[in-house]
Amino acid sequence: MDRRTGGPDGDGRRATAPTVPPAPDPRRNLLLAGLPDAELRRLLPELKLVDLALHDRVLTREEPIAHLHFPLDCVLSLMAPAGGGALVEVATIGYEGMSGLPVFLGTASGPNDSFCQVPGRALRLPAAGFRRFLASDGALHQSLHRYTQATMVLLAQNVACNRMHTTEQRCARWLLQTRDRVGADQFPLTQEFLAQMLGVRRGTVSLTAGVLQEAGTIRYSRGTITVLDADALHRVACACYDLVQEHFQRLTGAPDA
Numbered sequence: 001m002d003r004r005t006g007g008p009d010g011d012g013r014r015a016t017a018p019t020v021p022p023a024p025d026p027r028r029n030l031l032l033a034g035l036p037d038a039e040l041r042r043l044l045p046e047l048k049l050v051d052l053a054l055h056d057r058v059l060t061r062e063e064p065i066a067h068l069h070f071p072l073d074c075v076l077s078l079m080a081p082a083g084g085g086a087l088v089e090v091a092t093i094g095y096e097g098m099s100g101l102p103v104f105l106g107t108a109s110g111p112n113d114s115f116c117q118v119p120g121r122a123l124r125l126p127a128a129g130f131r132r133f134l135a136s137d138g139a140l141h142q143s144l145h146r147y148t149q150a151t152m153v154l155l156a157q158n159v160a161c162n163r164m165h166t167t168e169q170r171c172a173r174w175l176l177q178t179r180d181r182v183g184a185d186q187f188p189l190t191q192e193f194l195a196q197m198l199g200v201r202r203g204t205v206s207l208t209a210g211v212l213q214e215a216g217t218i219r220y221s222r223g224t225i226t227v228l229d230a231d232a233l234h235r236v237a238c239a240c241y242d243l244v245q246e247h248f249q250r251l252t253g254a255p256d257a
Helices: 037-046 127-134 139-164 167-182 191-198 202-214 231-238 242-253
Strands: 048-052 057-059 069-071 073-080 087-093 115-119 121-124 186-188 218-221 223-228
Touching: 037 121, 037 127, 037 139, 069 073, 069 127, 073 167, 073 191, 087 115, 087 139, 087 167, 087 191, 115 167, 121 127, 127 139, 139 167, 139 218, 139 242, 167 186, 167 191, 167 202, 167 231, 167 242, 191 202, 202 218
Parallel strands: none
Antiparallel strands: 048 121, 057 115, 069 121, 073 087, 073 115, 186 223, 218 223
16 A cells, blocks of 8 residues: 555555654743743744744844744844944844844844854744733733843943953853753854854864864864863853853843853
8 A cells, every 4th residue: 555545565564654743842942931821821822933944034134023033942143244244243042032122122123133053943923923912011021121131241241252352262152152052062053153253254263163172172073063071161261151141040040141
């Protein structure tokens, strides 16, 4: 019988239906995890699970924000223009937060582009549905006030970090933050994104990654980073990693920043 009928195939074996992976728990995202059960149930019909691939755009600078994204296991990059068509990463967004914060702050668009840096899943929420939901002034409204403050701390610390710390220190910090958000020691990360993260040329990225690799902290091969020794990488990273982590823990309850 044909496999589509569920009967035996040509070898006499019975075909089985493909396994469907279970839907992820929306509480994987810490902003959603902080909602009371009743409030989360009210929001769930508005949320759609999406798979984001590398380089997928979720926000376009100065264009209306149509959707917000609550990452589950992907990582988003918030990019600022640096002149001449160049973009520099100013922040990353993982499962501790959401993209589209300008909508919460009352504007229809924002000054930054945002792309998927590490592929994975997110829950997408239409901006119109988000505004309707916030009209009730529930727990999400309060959580986003704290998340906004934590994001301001992150952006301010990034300015100080870019001014005061070496490329190697900043690279170690960004790799640790990405590892935290992904929840794994291995993740895809291209030289292009790493250069944008650090605001340096790709040649500098190669040299910096080579230094960290020779020290035994990471392995970098074909666009994939493997953290071999997180403690050693932490010792290389600047103090900004711990400072931002502490602020996010205090303001949002997140285990990482």
